[in-house]
Amino acid sequence: MRPTINLDDDLLERARALTGTKETDALVRQALETLIRVASGKRLIALGGTMPDAEVLPSNMS
Numbered sequence: 001m002r003p004t005i006n007l008d009d010d011l012l013e014r015a016r017a018l019t020g021t022k023e024t025d026a027l028v029r030q031a032l033e034t035l036i037r038v039a040s041g042k043r044l045i046a047l048g049g050t051m052p053d054a055e056v057l058p059s060n061m062s
Helices: 009-019 024-046
Strands: none
Touching: 009 024
């Protein structure tokens, strides 16, 4: 898929400086993967304590 997107040049340069990644498509991929991880983590945290039927594993099975 080849979407056309407008990217802020300053954000791109900051991302390149922080990651060392020069290719724009790789930067966008990394950004999307990070966004997915962060959003998934937030959803998981929001579920905290809401699964009363969940089984508790013995401590030696971690």
